[in-house]
Amino acid sequence: MKSLKSSVIFFLLILLGISAYSQGYKNFKVAVYCRAYEVEKMNDLESLTALWDELSKQAHVDKIYLETHRDLLIVEEETLKTAIKFFKDRGVEVGGGITYTIDESNNFQTFCYSNPEDRKKVQEIAEHTAKFFDEFILDDFFFTSCKCDLCIDAKGDKSWTDYRLELMQEAAINLVIKPAKAVNPNTEVVIKYPNWYEHFQGLGFNLEEEPAIFDGLYTGTETRNRSGNQHLQQYLSYNIIRYFENLKPGENRGGWVDTGGGTPYDRYAEQLWLTLFAKAPEITLFDIRQMQGNLNPRGKAPWNAPENSFDFDEMMKPVKLEDGSEFTPTKMIRAAGYSFEVIDKVLGELGNPIGIKSYKPYHSVGEDFLQNYIGMIGIPMDMVPEFPEDEEMVFLTETASFDPQIVDKIRKQLRRGKQVVVTSGFYKAMQDKGIEDIVELRVTDRKASVKEFSAGFRGGRGAPMEKEIIIPQIHYLTNDSWEVVSALDDTNGWPILHRADYSTGQFMVLTIPDNFVDLYILPENVLNRLRQNIAGSLPISLEGPSEVSLMVYDNNSCVVESFLDEEVAVRVMLKEEAKEITNIETGEKIPVTVRKASEFRGRKFGNDAFFVDVKIKPHSFKAFKF
Numbered sequence: 001m002k003s004l005k006s007s008v009i010f011f012l013l014i015l016l017g018i019s020a021y022s023q024g025y026k027n028f029k030v031a032v033y034c035r036a037y038e039v040e041k042m043n044d045l046e047s048l049t050a051l052w053d054e055l056s057k058q059a060h061v062d063k064i065y066l067e068t069h070r071d072l073l074i075v076e077e078e079t080l081k082t083a084i085k086f087f088k089d090r091g092v093e094v095g096g097g098i099t100y101t102i103d104e105s106n107n108f109q110t111f112c113y114s115n116p117e118d119r120k121k122v123q124e125i126a127e128h129t130a131k132f133f134d135e136f137i138l139d140d141f142f143f144t145s146c147k148c149d150l151c152i153d154a155k156g157d158k159s160w161t162d163y164r165l166e167l168m169q170e171a172a173i174n175l176v177i178k179p180a181k182a183v184n185p186n187t188e189v190v191i192k193y194p195n196w197y198e199h200f201q202g203l204g205f206n207l208e209e210e211p212a213i214f215d216g217l218y219t220g221t222e223t224r225n226r227s228g229n230q231h232l233q234q235y236l237s238y239n240i241i242r243y244f245e246n247l248k249p250g251e252n253r254g255g256w257v258d259t260g261g262g263t264p265y266d267r268y269a270e271q272l273w274l275t276l277f278a279k280a281p282e283i284t285l286f287d288i289r290q291m292q293g294n295l296n297p298r299g300k301a302p303w304n305a306p307e308n309s310f311d312f313d314e315m316m317k318p319v320k321l322e323d324g325s326e327f328t329p330t331k332m333i334r335a336a337g338y339s340f341e342v343i344d345k346v347l348g349e350l351g352n353p354i355g356i357k358s359y360k361p362y363h364s365v366g367e368d369f370l371q372n373y374i375g376m377i378g379i380p381m382d383m384v385p386e387f388p389e390d391e392e393m394v395f396l397t398e399t400a401s402f403d404p405q406i407v408d409k410i411r412k413q414l415r416r417g418k419q420v421v422v423t424s425g426f427y428k429a430m431q432d433k434g435i436e437d438i439v440e441l442r443v444t445d446r447k448a449s450v451k452e453f454s455a456g457f458r459g460g461r462g463a464p465m466e467k468e469i470i471i472p473q474i475h476y477l478t479n480d481s482w483e484v485v486s487a488l489d490d491t492n493g494w495p496i497l498h499r500a501d502y503s504t505g506q507f508m509v510l511t512i513p514d515n516f517v518d519l520y521i522l523p524e525n526v527l528n529r530l531r532q533n534i535a536g537s538l539p540i541s542l543e544g545p546s547e548v549s550l551m552v553y554d555n556n557s558c559v560v561e562s563f564l565d566e567e568v569a570v571r572v573m574l575k576e577e578a579k580e581i582t583n584i585e586t587g588e589k590i591p592v593t594v595r596k597a598s599e600f601r602g603r604k605f606g607n608d609a610f611f612v613d614v615k616i617k618p619h620s621f622k623a624f625k626f
Contacts (some may be wrong), residue, residue: 001219001444003195004166009601013315017412019352020323020437023060024060024062025060025340025341025344026274026344026347026348027276027344027348027406028280028281028283028340028344028347029062029063029239029254029282029283029313029324029501030059030060030062030063030282030283030284030285030335030336030340031061031062031063031064031065031093031095031254031282031284031285031288032055032061032063032064032284032285032287032288032291033064033065033067033071033097033137033139033256033284033285033287033288034064034065034066034067034097034287034288035099035287035288035289036067036068036069036070036071036073036075036099037073037078037289038287038288038289038471039066039067039075039080039083040067040073040075040079041075042079042082042083042086043079043082043083045080045082045086045156046423048086049086049158049159049294049354050084051288052086052087052090052247053180054292054330054331055288055292055331055333056090056289056332057319057321057327058319058327058329058330058334058337058342059334059336059429060093060337060340062092062093062094062282063093063094063095063282064093064094064095064288065085065094065095065096065097065136065137065284066080066084066087066095066096066097066100066133067096067097067098067130067139067380068080068097068098068125068129068132068136069099069100069125069126069129069624070099070101070104070139070382071099071101071102071103071104071105072102073102073253074125074128074150077132078186080132081122081132081222081625084132084576089333094133094136095133095134095136095137095141096129096135096136097129097136097137097138098125098126098129098136098137098138098139098142099139099140100125100138100141100142101120101140101141102118103227104141104260107145107284108142108145109145110140110143110145110146110283111144111146111150112144112146112148112150113144113156113167113168113171113175113204114146114148114150114154114167115145115148117271117422119175120493122176123169123173123175123176123179123390123531126175126176126177126179126180126189127179127180127182127183129180130180130181130183130184130187131183131184132462133184133185133187134186134187134188135187135188135190135215136180136187136189136190136191137189137190137191138176138189138190138192140192140193140194140220141179141205142168142172142176142191142205142237143168143200143204144164144167144168144203144494145175145203152616154167155431159210159407161201161202161334161377161466162200163204164201164204165201165204165209165363167204167207168204168206168210169206169209169210169213169524169574170215172191172210172214173213176189177189177213178213178231180477184585186230188215188216189215190214190215190216190217190218190253191204191210191214191216191217191218191311192217192218192219192220192256192567193207193217193218193219193220193244195221195222195230195232195236195240196225196230197243197566198365198368198369198399199365199368200245200363201362201363201365205363205522206362207247207363207385208362208385210420210578211248211478212248212427215251216248216251216252217238217244217247217248217251217252217253217285218252219239219241219244219252219254219255219256219257219275220256220269221236221237221240221241221255221256221257221274221275221280222237222256222257222260222261222271222286223236223237223261223271224260224261224262224267224271225261225267225296227262228261229385230368230371233265233272233369233372233373233375233376234270234274234376234549234563235274235275235279235372235373235375235376235381235549236369237255237270237274237275237304237361238274238275238375238479238549238551239249239273239337239371239372239375239381240280240352240395241255241275241278241279241280241384242278242355242382242383243274243360243383244277245279246382246383246384246385247385248572249539250303252265252594253281253282254280254281254282254283254284255276255278255280255282255283255284256283256284256286257271257272257283257284257285257286257548258285258286258287259286259290259293259332262301262335262612263296263298263299264297264357264473264541264584265299265300265301265310265312265315265335266299266301266308266618266619267312267396267532268335268336268337268339268340269309269310269335269617269619270341270619271563272336272339272340272343273309273342273343273561273621274561275338276343276347277343277353277559277561278349278551278552278593279350284342284598285333290332291331291332291333291336292331292332292333293331293366294330294331294332294333295315295316295329295330295331295332295334295335295453297312297578298335299312300312301317301618301619303565303566304619306615307513308617308618308619308620309342309617309619309620309621310338310339310342310619311618314338315329315334315335315338316328316329317329319334321379328580330540331429339528341447345584345585345625346559346584346585348559349556349557349584349623349625350551350553350559350584350623351554351555351557352553352554352555352599353380353481353551353552353554354380354538354552354553354554354555355380355381355382355552356379356380356382356391356393356394356535356537356538356540357384357388357394357395357399357455357535358374358381358382358384358394358395358396359383359384359385359386359387359388359393359394359395359400359529360369360383360384360385360397360399360400361385361400361402361403363400363402363558364399364402364403365398365399365402365427366397366399366401366402366425366426367397367398367423367426367512367516369397370397370423370516371383371397371510373516373517373519373520374395374519375522375548375558376519376546376563377519377522377527377530377531377547378521378527378531378535378542378544378546378548378549378550379469379530379531379534379535379543379548379550380533380535380538380549380550380551380552381395381616387409387514389409389412389416391412391537391615392419392537393418393419393420393421393489393535393536393537394418394419394420394421394422394423395421395530395534395535396410396421396423396426397422397423397425397426398423398425398426398428398429398541399424401430401433403425404491406430407430407433407434407435407437407438410422410435410438410507411437411438411494411502413502413505414502414503414504414505414506415504415505416437416504416505417503417504417505417508419504419505419506419508419537420505420507420508421508421509421510421533421534422476422507422508422509422510423473423509423510423512424443424509424510424512425512427441427443427509428443428472431443435471437488438500438507438515439476439500439507439509440476440477440480440504441474441475441476441479441480441481441498441509442474442475442476443474444472444473444474444475444561445471445582447470447471447472447473448470448471448472448473448487448489448492448494449468449470449489449513450466450468450469450471450487450488450489450494451465451466451467451468451469452465452487452488452492453485453486453487453496453522453523453526454485454486454489454509454525455485455525455526463578465521465522465523466521467521469513469514469515469521470493470513470514470515470518471487471496471511471512471513471514472514473494474494474495474498474509474511475581476495476498480500481498481499481500482498482499482500482535483495483497483498483499484496484498484499484529485495485497485526485529487511491620494511495509495511496511496530497510497511497528497529497530497533498508498511499533508533508534510530510534519546520546520547521546524543524544524545527543527544528543528544531543536551536575537548538552538557538575539552539556539557539574539575539576540552540572540573540574540575541573541575542560542566542570542572542573543571543573544569544570544609545564545568545570547562547563547564547604548560548562548563548564548570548616549563550560550567551566553576555625556625557584557623557625557626558572558623558624558625558626559617559622559623559624560572560614560616560621560622560623560624561620561621562616562617562618562620562621563619563620564617564618564619565619566615566618567615567618568615568616569613569614569615569616570613570614570615571574571611571612571613572611572612572613572614573588573609573611574592574610574611574626575610576610577592577594577608577610578610578626579591579592580592580626581612581624581625581626582624582625583622583623584624584625585622585625585626590612590614590624591612592610592611592612592626593611593612593613594608594609595608595609595610595611596608597609612624
């Protein structure tokens with residue numbers, strides 16, 4: 001009886017440690033990462049209990065990652081055991097983490113994998129970590145930027161890219177994975193890749209070989225503010241998850257967001273939402289220190305309104321606890337928790353993400369991160385590391401020119417009656433390499449300064465833009481190929497979207513402005529024509545201004561997300577006839593409008609159109625199904 005009573009008391013104590021969010025979210029798991037600096041202090045159970053009680057009241061957390069090393073700080077065994085027990089006693093999953101930096105403050109100084117002493121330390125850290133965890137993540141820095149004399153001598157005549165790819169592949173196997181599994185055969189080693197995927201190969205991240213040797217991948221989805229030094233577009237938070245999922249299907253274990261550049265709170269929430277719209281099964285909040293940051297009313301955006309998906313005032317309302325009491329939000333983790341509550345209402349109704357396949361060969365560069373700019377003008381992207389042979393449409397940027405067989409692959413795609421869109425950067429890279437067999441164009445070094453456009457049949461002439469943009473001048477053979485969208489320069493003009501027939505397929509060239517962000521100021525009718533021609537094979541498409549993204553799913557559902565500072569009207573276009581669409585969050589039924597194809601002298605132009613007009617609040621989203 002005494003034993004039973006003790007068990008009941010212990011069980012009740014455990015329950016008291018569980019937050020108002022003990023039920024968790026329905027469609028994803030949430031983890032919090034703890035740096036070695038914070039883990040080192042977790043032997044102080046009084047402070048740890050107070051910290052956890054405050055954080056766990058404001059968001060549900062399923063998992064904790066406890067880091068064992070960063071900047072040559074190695075957390076001691078007894079502290080790790082204490083922290084692991086603390087979280088497991090509260091029903092929280094526990095994993096490990098390693099950051100292989102010597103001094104993060106010194107330009108993220110990494111270990112030198114040519115140096116025998118550094119190599120020994122790398123292995124010791126992996127073995128130490130494997131003793132405590134059946135899963136651990138390598139944070140962003142499992143790469144090398146070292147150019148010491150040892151590295152210079154070892155590199156020899158190889159390029160830095162080739163040398164580092166080989167070096168880090170060997171280090172992954174012999175210094176991390178094998179030693180860790182020798183200590184703990186059950187441990188799984190997961191590599192977390194950062195957000196700068198276009199440049200990985202230059203530092204030794206090997207997207208061709210590493211996904212196969214690691215047990216799983218994790219994805220850095222932080223895009224922060226575009227004005228930051230990485231200049232990443234918001235859509236990357238969605239696109240990169242899909243890309244890494246295609247590298248190792250079923251083993252992209254989650255997305256990872258920090259609070260950097262997360263002011264106003266809308267910008268922080270957007271990163272979390274886009275990560276989960278890409279169907280990441282887990283999302284990690286970096287880090288427990290940042291989650292303790294105080295909520296700042298100045299982080300409220302001036303455009304924020306009650307109708308926004310992210311509503312600061314709603315977030316700041318007291319949280320009801322399971323015992324009936326209330327808790328006033330105080331910490332940054334509440335911004336994450338509120339964002340999760342918003343998206344969890346709709347995520348379960350969305351199927352598997354689909355988009356226009358964009359082929360990026362391994363270790364390729366050119367027109368860096370361009371797919372994210374395309375996603376920002378409402379064309380859903382789905383990046384893949386192999387040429388997709390069975391797709392109706394394939395989108396190729398300059399990176400695809402790294403494939404020596406690319407012209408043959410394009411020809412085969414077109415002879416199957418499919419479509420290919422290439423950028424002006426791709427075509428220029430392939431000039432005199434066989435691409436002229438498909439269409440004879442010349443992407444010249446001359447530039448045109450343009451601010452007005454013609455969007456072809458039914459597209460009309462675009463209104464002049466406020467500023468001019470710079471584009472490459474493309475020349476072609478009259479009547480061998482045709483302009484679909486044109487840029488106008490006084491009485492002269494240049495192709496923006498150009499089409500050529502080849503066999504039973506269609507080949508198109510999309511002119512990319514010198515400054516990619518100039519895509520965002522193209523007139524709406526021009527953007528609509530681009531979307532029709534590039535994304536017309538998808539079941540749902542978009543009409544409206546730029547900086548509004550469309551996420552499409554395989555169960556006739558979609559998400560429209562606006563990154564604009566003002567309310568925007570957009571048109572959701574359906575490829576097939578439907579009577580109505582449903583707002584997933586509210587259940588509202590919206591009738592579908594039918595626009596009949598026009599006729600002239602008995603000839604039919606275009607197809608019937610099925611659409612609904614909707615308004616999206618600033619920095620907000622709406623989800624629909626039909």
